[in-house]
Amino acid sequence: MLLSKRAEMFLPGLWPAYFSRAKGCRVWDLDGRSYLDMSFAVGTSTLGYAHPAVDRAVQETVKKGTMCSLNCPEEVALAEKLTVLHPWAQMVRLARSGGEANAIAVRIARAASGRDKVAICGYHGWHDWYLAANLNSRKNLDGHLLPGLDPEGVPRELGGTVLPFRYNDFDELEALVRDHDIGVIKMEVSRNFGPQNNFLARVRRLASRKRIVLIFDECTSGFRETYGGLHLKYGVDPDMAMFGKALGNGYAITAVIGKREVMETAQKTFISSTFWTERIGPTAALKTLEVMKKKASWEVLTATGKKIISGWKELASRHQVSLEVSGIPAIPSFSFHGENALAYKTLVTQEMLKMGYLASSTVFVSVAHTAEIVEGYFHALNKVFQLIRECEQGRNVKRLLEGPVCHGGFKRLN
Ligand code: PMP
Numbered sequence: 111m112l113l114s115k116r117a118e119m120f121l122p123g124l125w126p127a128y129f130s131r132a133k134g135c136r137v138w139d140l141d142g143r144s145y146l147d148m149s150f151a152v153g154t155s156t157l158g159y160a161h162p163a164v165d166r167a168v169q170e171t172v173k174k175g176t177m178c179s180l181n182c183p184e185e186v187a188l189a190e191k192l193t194v195l196h197p198w199a200q201m202v203r204l205a206r207s208g209g210e211a212n213a214i215a216v217r218i219a220r221a222a223s224g225r226d227k228v229a230i231c232g233y234h235g236w237h238d239w240y241l242a243a244n245l246n247s248r249k250n251l252d253g254h255l256l257p258g259l260d261p262e263g264v265p266r267e268l269g270g271t272v273l274p275f276r277y278n279d280f281d282e283l284e285a286l287v288r289d290h291d292i293g294v295i296k297m298e299v300s301r302n303f304g305p306q307n308n309f310l311a312r313v314r315r316l317a318s319r320k321r322i323v324l325i326f327d328e329c330t331s332g333f334r335e336t337y338g339g340l341h342l343k344y345g346v347d348p349d350m351a352m353f354g355k356a357l358g359n360g361y362a363i364t365a366v367i368g369k370r371e372v373m374e375t376a377q378k379t380f381i382s383s384t385f386w387t388e389r390i391g392p393t394a395a396l397k398t399l400e401v402m403k404k405k406a407s408w409e410v411l412t413a414t415g416k417k418i419i420s421g422w423k424e425l426a427s428r429h430q431v432s433l434e435v436s437g438i439p440a441i442p443s444f445s446f447h448g449e450n451a452l453a454y455k456t457l458v459t460q461e462m463l464k465m466g467y468l469a470s471s472t473v474f475v476s477v478a479h480t481a482e483i484v485e486g487y488f489h490a491l492n493k494v495f496q497l498i499r500e501c502e503q504g505r506n507v508k509r510l511l512e513g514p515v516c517h518g519g520f521k522r523l524n
Contacts, residue, residue, distance in 0.1 A: 113520060114152045120470055121459045123513040132159035135478035137468060148462070148469035148487055150476050153330055153441060155360040156411060157401055158478030164359045167397035168390055176389040184392035191399055192367050195338040198347040201373035203366040205386050208329035208354035209235025211364040214381055215350050216240075216294060218368070219323035221375040225293025228272045229286050230254070232298030234327055242268035250274050257519050278306050283313065287320055296325040299340040302436040302443075310346040317349075323372055329354035329364065333402060334440035334475075335412050359398040363391030407477050408440070414484060415439030415475045421488045428492075429499040443472040446498075453507045456516045458494050465490040470516075 117125035126139035132151075135158060138144045147159075157164065171184075189202035203218075205211045212234040220226055233255040234240045241261040243250045246269050251259055253276055273290060275283040277297075286292060295317055299310065317324035326348040331340040333356040341348060350368035357363050366373075402408070416439045426433035432447045446454040455471050462469040467490060473479075501507040 112152070116517070118517045120149075120516055121456060121463065121513060122516060124460065124463070126463075126468075134158045134160070135476065135480075135483055145463070145466055145468045146483055146487070148467050148473050148479070150474035150479075151360065153334075153355045153474035154358070155478075156334065156356045156407055156440075156474075156476050157359045157398065157405070158476050159360065161359055161398075161401065163401050164361070164394055164397045167393050168361060171389050171393040177387070181387060182389040182392065184389060184396055185387070188363075188365070188392040188395050188399075191396065192338075192353070192365055196342070196347075196351065196367055198369065199351070199367040200370040201368055203373070203376065203381065203386075204392065205364045205366065205383070206362040206388075206391060207235075208327075208352065208364055209237055210383075211329065211352040211354060211366050212296070212327060213237045213239060214376075215325050215327075215352055215366050215368075216296065217379055217381060218366070218373060218376050219294040219296075219325055219350060221379050222372045223293030223321065223323045225291050226271055227290050227292045228294040228296055229275055229283060229290075229292050230272055230296050231275050231277050231283075232296075232301060232327055234296060238264045238268060240272060243272040243274055245269035253277075255519075259520050277301070277303065278309050280307070280309060280312050280316075284316060287316060287322070292320070292322055294323045294325065296327060299326050299328060299331050299344070300438055301331075304438075305344065310341070310344050314346050314348075323350065324348045326351045328352060330441070331438065332356060333408060335408055335438055337403060337406075337408055340438070356402075357398060358391055358394040359401075361391055361394030361398075363395045365395075405477060410477045411440040411475045413439075414477075414479050414481075415442050415473070417481075417484060418442050418473055418475065421484070421491075425488070425492060425495045429495040431495060431498050431502060437472070440475045441472065442475070445471060450501065450507050452515050452518050453511060454498050454501070456511055456513075457497065457501075457507060458491070459516065460512060461494045461497065462490060465493075 117127045128140050129137050130140055131138040135146055136144055137147045185204055192202055193199050216239050241264045244259050244261040273286050326341050328339040328351050332353040336342040339351050349372050352366050354364035419435055419442045422435055422444050433444050435444050437443045459470050
């Protein structure tokens with residue numbers, strides 16, 4: 111179902127894979143074992159699993175009825191909140207998954223610009239419009255989380271409609287715009303590294319000059335470093351933006367927000383779906399927004415993430431292990447270098463699991479990651495880095511592994 115939850119991505123044959131319960135930072139598997147989760151549900155639950163206030167709001171809504179012939183007022187309240195937080199936007203469409211929100215945004219943007227071609231930078235879901243990037247070369251999405259993907263089932267006629275550019279490579283984007291009739295630029299504000307040389311502002315200026323609709327995909331970056339989109343930090347406004355993941359703290363809700371003149375085009379095309387009108391998603395989002403604001407959760411996530419980053423760097427230097435650290439502070443990642451990189455990553459997951467942690471090489475930080483939990487995590491991780499150091503000095507890492515090495519990314523399951 112979800113690539114990021116595939117057991118083979120963590121610990122083939124040994125990963126617990128299914129859960130019976132989740133609360134705060136703790137997850138229970140089907141055999142009743144419990145773990146502290148340092149991986150954290152691909153980033154949906156920044157307030158912690160089963161947050162009491164959010165769950166209570168949802169339970170109240172369930173009692174009152176979640177669906178009928180009329181619309182729920184919560185969707186209007188949520189739209190108002192999102193446009194107040196992002197004053198450049200006046201209109202909102204709600205959906206339930208990030209991929210859907212991306213497909214909605216691309217449809218509206220293509221209709222608004224009157225041009226088909228989209229320049230992309232980042233991961234934007236599983237739909238045909240996006241995977242079309244790999245029809246001309248299966249390497250096109252290599253730098254965007256989907257290395258080597260074969261776009262089987264995506265109509266070949268879409269080839270050449272979606273063109274990737276590298277983050278911070280303004281010249282590459284400018285050349286795409288010069289050589290193709292680009293109508294839409296869609297990008298993540300920042301994933302692995304921050305903008306350099308005024309990158310975001312230059313993209314904005316280019317888009318405005320060429321009447322290109324600029325879309326920031328904030329499905330993952332939203333509400334982690336600012337109270338809203340990460341673009342608020344950089345002071346660069348897009349024409350449209352999408353939010354997901356953190357917005358509902360684990361309940362399904364995503365949003366597309368945009369400038370009136372762009373969003374109004376939605377009325378000329380057909381974008382509509384039954385369950386975009388159910389009531390649980392916007393109820394959860396409204397309560398999540400309230401709790402996030404009260405806790406200033408984005409500040410907590412960023413501070414904890416910075417501690418995790420410096421903890422990893424400290425371990426790497428203590429044990430003389432070569433390590434690359436990337437990501438915004440609220441979603442830090444590390445990767446090892448060299449031929450044993452994936453084996454070391456697998457070893458981390460295997461040994462941390464034995465010590466009671468669901469932990470790989472990325473942490474989607476949550477406010478449930480208290481200082482005490484982070485301290486315990488580093489105490490455990492220190493022992494694994496000690497092992498890795500021994501491997502660097504000649505010990506065979508494969509002999510330490512109790513199963514196969516984890517997968518490095520998307521792979522066809524033949
Ligand atoms: N856009 C971005 C930036 C994402 O990180 C993701 C999910 N990883 C998506 C879109 C797709 O969201 P979903 O998995 O909810 O369809």
